Amino acid sequence: MLVISTGHQCLAQAKSKKTSLQVVPKTIPPPPEPSKILGDPSKDNIAIYPFTSATGFDYGYAESVGNAVEAGFVRSSRFNVVERNRFGAIKAEERFKEVNTDNIVKIAAKLGAKYIITGHITGASTAEYYSSDHKYLGYQTTINVAFKIIEVESSLIKASESINIVGQAATSPISKGNAYASLDGITRTLIANYFPQQFKFMSIGTTEVKKKVPVLTTFKFWGGSDNGIKVGDVVQLYYLTYVVNPATNKKIAEKNSIGFATINAINSGSTSTCEVYKPQKYGEQLLNLFTNTPDLVLIEYSGHDRPRNIFGF
Secondary structure (H helix, E strand, O other), X not given: OOOOOOHHXXXXXXXXXHHOOOOOOOOOOOOOOOOOOOOOXXXXXXXXXXXXXXXXXXXXXXXXXXXXXXXXXXXXXXXXXXXXXXXXXXXXXXXXXXXXXXXXXHHHHHHOOOEEEEEEEEEEEEEEEEOOOOOEEEEEEEEEEEEEEEEOOOOOEEEEEEEEEEEEEOOHHHHHHHHHHOHHHHHHHHHHHHOOEEEOEEEEEEEEEEOXXXXXXXXXXXXXXXXXXXXXXXXXXXXXXXXXXXXXXXXXXXXXXXXXXXXXXXXXXXXXXEEEOOHHHHHHHHHHHHHHOHHHEEEEEOOOOOOOOOXXX
């Protein structure tokens, strides 16, 4: 028997089939894990989180200060620096409050960073300024920044400092630029104080006779342009002595200051020449130590004449 289905019957069958289908909800995959930094394995990985600002100040100050600090760390040639965009864009409301340390440390750990740098603008202004006798001098930009260096593995704050950055010029934009430019030197001093480098003696350079006594005037050491060192920088010299802690039986090296030296030539990526500071005072002892016990002399890079506080002010 031939059975002919009407249009209504076909439509009913189609609806029946349609309603019997199960709707499978779409699953949204989790965001990809941030990949670890690939860089020079001999250098520490350091992350610089986007700087933030206190409420009421132009966020542009925080962005510019953060850019300048990041550039200073990159130019130091000391670290593998994490690009700030690896943290993702921070929300608008997060720009105007200090960062949550726990959250950013977790992200930095996934990136393989050993340290993370944060900054928070606590004050910022650009205004006309005058001399004491009320003479117009131009514009002055003043920025107050709170810096933190956090050790990622332990979440401990390695350093916490507040500084004032000042720039002056005939125009407002140039005064801001001068303030940001000063951060290069500040960053180098920050690195020198909290991430000191230690080097080994290479060879004796020149000697002189002072009051019938031979003294050391120049020497070379194993450290150069690859370590971010520049002509005019200063190294501090120490003589190492060792003691044993009776509580732990561990051997501990103690540093005894024996003078300073100024870098007067960068000979290669890994060698430099230094001129002894006040050779008539320190030169005789240094010559004896470098001649007889060079392995006990430690050369530490500090980047400036005398460490005063974190920024050398």
